[in-house]
Amino acid sequence: MMRLQKSFYLQSDVVDVAKQLIGKLLVSKIGGTVTKGIISETEAYNGIKDKACHAFNNKRTNRTEVMFHEGGKCYLYLCYGVHTLFNIVVSEKDTPNAVLIRSLIPFEGIVFMKERRGLSVNENKLCSGPGNLSKAMGFHYSQSGLSLLENDIFIEDNGIIIEDQHIEVSKRIGVEYAKEHADLPYRFVLKPYFCDQLKKKYSNGPLSDRIS
DNA sequence: CGGCCGATCCACT
DNA sequence: GTGGATCGGCCGA
Numbered sequence: 001m002m003r004l005q006k007s008f009y010l011q012s013d014v015v016d017v018a019k020q021l022i023g024k025l026l027v028s029k030i031g032g033t034v035t036k037g038i039i040s041e042t043e044a045y046n047g048i049k050d051k052a053c054h055a056f057n058n059k060r061t062n063r064t065e066v067m068f069h070e071g072g073k074c075y076l077y078l079c080y081g082v083h084t085l086f087n088i089v090v091s092e093k094d095t096p097n098a099v100l101i102r103s104l105i106p107f108e109g110i111v112f113m114k115e116r117r118g119l120s121v122n123e124n125k126l127c128s129g130p131g132n133l134s135k136a137m138g139f140h141y142s143q144s145g146l147s148l149l150e151n152d153i154f155i156e157d158n159g160i161i162i163e164d165q166h167i168e169v170s171k172r173i174g175v176e177y178a179k180e181h182a183d184l185p186y187r188f189v190l191k192p193y194f195c196d197q198l199k200k201k202y203s204n205g206p207l208s209d210r211i212s
Numbered sequence: 213c214g215g216c217c218g219a220t221c222c223a224c225t
Numbered sequence: 226g227t228g229g230a231t232c233g234g235c236c237g238a
Contacts, residue, residue: 043219052219063234081232083220100219131220141233174219213238225227 001025004148004155009071014090014097018044019188021088022167023198025156026104030138033112036156037104037127037137038198040190043172045087045098052178055096066145067096074153076134076144083131084141088148088155102130102173102187104137105195107202113137160201166194 004024011017019042027036045053054077055067066075067089075087075098087098104127106113113126113136127133134140139153148154168189175182190198 045219054219059235061235077219078231078233080218080220080230082230085219087219102219129220172219177218215236217235218233221230223227223229 001156001158004157006072006149008157009088009090009148010092011071012091012095014046014099015044015186017088017090017097018042018099018186019167021099021101021155022188022190023160023162025107025158025202026101026137027154027156028137028139029152033109033138035109035112035137036107037133038107038195038202039101039103039155040105040195041101041103042188043100043102044186045100046184046186047091047095047097050178050184051181052172052175053096053098063144064096067098068094069145071097072149073145073147074143076139076141078141079131084134084139085130086134086137086139100130101133103128103189104133105190105199106136107199158202160198162190162194162198166191 021039021042024039025036026039048055048058054064066073070093071090073089075089076084079085087100090097106126117126117136126136146153168191169185170187171183172187
């Protein structure tokens with residue numbers, strides 16, 4: 001298990017990065033607890049030309065500034081006054097691309113996720129939805145700007161390659177206001193039948209047996 | 213300042 | 226399927 005390195009985040013094609021992130025592990029070590037989830041849903045936000053992107057038209061504010069930084073940091077913000085949404089900043093400095101993580105398969109530290117979400121939540125849905133996964137993982141928008149290369153929030157790579165046939169591509173959620181950009185195929189979802197298989201790949205056997 | 217709005221979620225019908 | 230919660234960010238005056 002290796003922490004994803006800088007070269008991964010510096011890629012220029014944020015849509016492809018969103019696809020590559022499917023199946024990787026998102027890790028948090030917050031408040032003395034470790035929680036991990038397998039990334040199962042992402043969306044790409046394609047910089048200054050994308051009307052759904054906060055940095056559309058080169059809009060630079062205190063909130064969006066981190067999107068203009070070099071790839072490899074997290075961009076967190078408060079949505080609807082209630083939910084923290086977790087994004088990964090991608091590409092070179094001054095190219096404000098980002099990937100929103102929308103769903104995880106809970107993998108490790110599930111007891112802590114339950115504490116954060118409430119004991120009544122269905123175990124399989126602890127990290128379903130961008131606001132919910134932030135709550136389960138212990139993310140807060142005050143952590144925006146942290147580097148994923150040297151802190152306690154990061155992505156683990158494990159060598160597992162997810163074939164395209166296991167990934168559903170669709171338009172992004174909740175961005176109707178982006179008009180002609182609302183229907184772009186920038187959302188990637190791991191097909192449900194494959195979620196269980198992938199979780200088993202992570203749980204069983206040596207790495208050499210887990211390459212799919 | 214004041215007002216509007218949002219990359220959501222949940223309870224309720 | 227619908228509507229209310231809830232509040233920081235953003236913009237215009």
